[in-house]
Amino acid sequence: MKKIYLINILFVITIVCNAQWTTYTTSNGLIGNDVKSIAFDTLGNKWFGTGDGVSKFNGTTWTNYNTDNGMAEANAMSICFDEQNNLWCALSNYGIQKFDGTTWTNYTTGDGLANNKARSIIADAQGNIYTATWGGGVSKFDGTTWTTYNSSNTPTGICHNNIQVVKIDAAGKLWVGMECGASVFDGTSWTIYDQTNSSLIGNDVQDIFFDATGNTWFTTSLGVSKFDGTTWTNYGTTDGLPHNDIKSGVQDDLGNYWFATYGGVSEFDGTTFTNYTTTDGLGSLLIRTIAKDDEGNIWAGNFQAGASVHVVGNRINENNYYGKYSIYPNPSTDIINIQIPNNNFKNMIFEISDIQGRVIKKGTSTNGSFNISGLSKGLYTIMVNTENDIFVKKIVKD
Structure with missing residues (x-):
């Protein structure tokens, strides 16, 4: 059995065995119990977008934000971080807001946003902000200029102006989830996928995510679809999901998939679904996001x-393995090296993810060295899988 080491430069990691679900509510300090979006900053803080505002949790202390201290509206539908660690919020009726840690800046239709009803928000590696709006299509904001994609000016890509989700893949392509299917924009042309021209399980696309091997996953109200660029594979309750209404999905560091459903949380190892309910510690069976x-x-x-x-x-406590598992130099401009027991680099593979969790580089190494010169400056997470161990560490590209 492989051991998993999470070596983090910002946290002391303690031993946790047989972990169960732990639920945090307003009684613990969370600003609101209706949690619609979750994101993580470069310092490891957990952020929660709720119907009553935004909460930051550093593992001990909660810091809450609402209309009393800067937000234009408390109903945060979606949150994300850009490459500069600014928080962006999609608000239910008041556009979008940027929070730099001190100041909240509001953007609405008066500034160029397509519609003030924002539903999803994402930042790409170049600092562009994409917003899914309800009734106005998709807005792109580069910090100066606004660009709108809607069913009128982009009929080959936007089949309906009620946009549910926007995502950016590892190649920088924009993916859009709508009530009429999904589309992808490569910077030049759009491609739409729906039930008429593909095997997408349902047109009501509520979330899109990407796995480490390049597959694109679509969660819909009728189940989940995986698309490898050629073949579609669909999953529903007959395959083991607890409910077909799937709100969100994500892949973990071990390659397993997790789904937010209206029947609890479901974990998929590629073969078997394992389902979790309130008896396992979940706060509800109705899961909005994961x-x-x-x-x-x-x-x-x-x-x-x-x-x-x-x-x-x-x-495993990092102090127990200090000097045995390390990456140096860190920060680095080009080559980073890994130190492991006995220098056993056999069958070593690695994946590097950005702060949005997108896998942007992966490969193998026979000598424990990796070239990161092609990465943009910033904070990344590297997961290294050796013959015996898996460990994860933050790295900084200078």
Whole structure:
């Protein structure tokens, strides 16, 4: 059995065995129990977008934001971080907001946003902000200029102006989830996927995510679809999912898939679904969103029942292995090296993810060295899988 080491430069990691779901609610400090979105900053803080505002949790202390201290509206539908660690919020009726840690800046239709009803928000590696709006299509904001994609000016890509989700893949392509299917924009042309021209399980696309091997996953109200670029594979309750209404999905560091459903949380190892309910510690069976933090833990946003966390695997105290598992130099401009016991680099593979969790580089190494010169400056997470161990560490590209 492989051991899993999570070596984090920002946290002391303690041993956790037989972990269960732990739920946080307003009684613990969360600002609102209706958790709609979860994101993580570069310092490892957990952020929660709720119907009553935004909460930041550093593992001990909660810091809450609402209209009393800067937000234009408390109903945060979606949150994300850009490459500069600014928080962006999609608000239900008041556009979008940027929070730099001190100041909240609001953007609405008066500034160029397509519609003030924002539903999803994402940042790409170049700093562009994409917003899914309800009734106005998709807005792109580069910090100066606004660009709108809607059913009128982009009929080959936007089949309906009610947009549910926007995502960016590892290649920088924009993916859009709508009530009429999904589309992808490569910067030049659009491609639409729906039930008429593909094997997409349902047109009501509620979330899109990408796995480490390049597959694109679509969660819909009728089940889940996986698309490898050629072949579609669909999953529903007959395959083991607890409910066909799938709100969100994510892949963990071990390659397993986690789904937020209206029947609890479901874990999929590629063969078998394992389902979790309130008897396992979830706050509710109605799960709005699911996300993975930098430590590999899975967070679920519950409908009116707070946020629940599940620790994946066993955590080993970093101090017990100091000097045995390390990456240097860190920060680095080009080559980083790994130090492991006995220098056993046999069958070593690695994956590097950005702060949005997107896998942007992967490969193998026979000598424990990796070239990161092609990466943009910033904070990344590297997962190294050797013949005996798996460990994860933050790295900084200068």
